[in-house]
Amino acid sequence: MTVKVFAPAKINLTLHVTGQREDGYHLLDSLVAFVDVGDQITASPAAASTFEVTGPFAAGVPTDETNLALRAARLAEWPMEILLDKRLPPASGIGGGSADAAATLRAAARLGATPVSAERALTLGADLPVCLSTRPARMTGVGERLRPVSMPVLHLVLVNPRVEVATPAVFAGLERRDNTPMPEILPDWPDALAMIDWLSTQRNDLEGAAVGIAPEITAALAALAQAPGARMVRMSGSGATCFALFEDRYRADVAAAQLTARNPWWWVRSASTLPV
Ligand code: C5P
Numbered sequence: 001m002t003v004k005v006f007a008p009a010k011i012n013l014t015l016h017v018t019g020q021r022e023d024g025y026h027l028l029d030s031l032v033a034f035v036d037v038g039d040q041i042t043a044s045p046a047a048a049s050t051f052e053v054t055g056p057f058a059a060g061v062p063t064d065e066t067n068l069a070l071r072a073a074r075l076a077e078w079p080m081e082i083l084l085d086k087r088l089p090p091a092s093g094i095g096g097g098s099a100d101a102a103a104t105l106r107a108a109a110r111l112g113a114t115p116v117s118a119e120r121a122l123t124l125g126a127d128l129p130v131c132l133s134t135r136p137a138r139m140t141g142v143g144e145r146l147r148p149v150s151m152p153v154l155h156l157v158l159v160n161p162r163v164e165v166a167t168p169a170v171f172a173g174l175e176r177r178d179n180t181p182m183p184e185i186l187p188d189w190p191d192a193l194a195m196i197d198w199l200s201t202q203r204n205d206l207e208g209a210a211v212g213i214a215p216e217i218t219a220a221l222a223a224l225a226q227a228p229g230a231r232m233v234r235m236s237g238s239g240a241t242c243f244a245l246f247e248d249r250y251r252a253d254v255a256a257a258q259l260t261a262r263n264p265w266w267w268v269r270s271a272s273t274l275p276v
Pocket of ligand 1: 025026027028124125126127142143167168171
């Protein structure tokens with residue numbers, strides 16, 4: 001038996017850094033959604049786990065024991081032959097490695113393994129619990145506390161200026177670690193435009209530190225802001241992928257085509273959030 005599992009990109013629509021734990025991990029308050037752009041895991045049971053990677057970003061994926069998908073198969077205690085189709089740029093702030101590991105855990109469960117709890121999945125990375133659910137959520141703590149959020153479908157363009165950013169370096173470069181959280185009670189958003197207006201009042205507190213490491217992020221944010229129909233721009237996660245939000249998918253597609261034509265080297269995709 002073989003299963004195919006989609007590993008959607010994770011977008012941090014907001015990311016507030018509100019503190020730091022004694023072990024160095026940061027406390028976050030982040031609104032997370034998943035989109036119809038992602039990697040794909042194909043898995044089948046095997047005597048011992050193997051891992052193979054194809055796709056446009058295969059070269060950036062480690063295939064040794066540090067590989068998160070292999071570690072996920074071990075955590076599930078379910079050896080599998082794993083094939084990863086790597087379509088998301090690695091180390092880019094949209095959860096690629098975590099999404100792949102979470103998809104591997106879902107694949108193992110579909111093949112018969114006892115599902116791994118979000119708590120155990122957290123040992124693979126702070127984004128694992130949210131990536132395991134693939135549902136829009138407000139994520140707090142270091143990533144372990146999730147509250148479901150209902151939101152309208154959002155349409156966006158993702159731009160990665162083709163520079164890898166190491167997450168620990170971005171956190172280490174923060175000037176402040178005690179920023180304000182989002183409001184305790186989030187508003188009800190009747191439609192995408194209302195949500196975009198509200199999102200404009202929030203932040204990604206990692207942007208400044210990430211720009212310090214990868215100045216190309218400034219160019220990506222500026223190009224997105226100038227794209228026709230863009231209503232709000234922000235960086236996702238620790239970068240370097242940035243996004244703009246649009247009123248509808250048509251406008252996002254048009255902007256993505258223009259950004260691709262002007263910046264052929266960049267990774268540009270139009271996307272929509274996955275409905276719950
Ligand atoms: O958990 P994950 O391996 O994805 O995190 C990568 C690095 O990002 C951590 O080693 C840590 O330096 C930083 N991090 C953090 N606080 C978080 C998540 C990640 O400081 N909540």
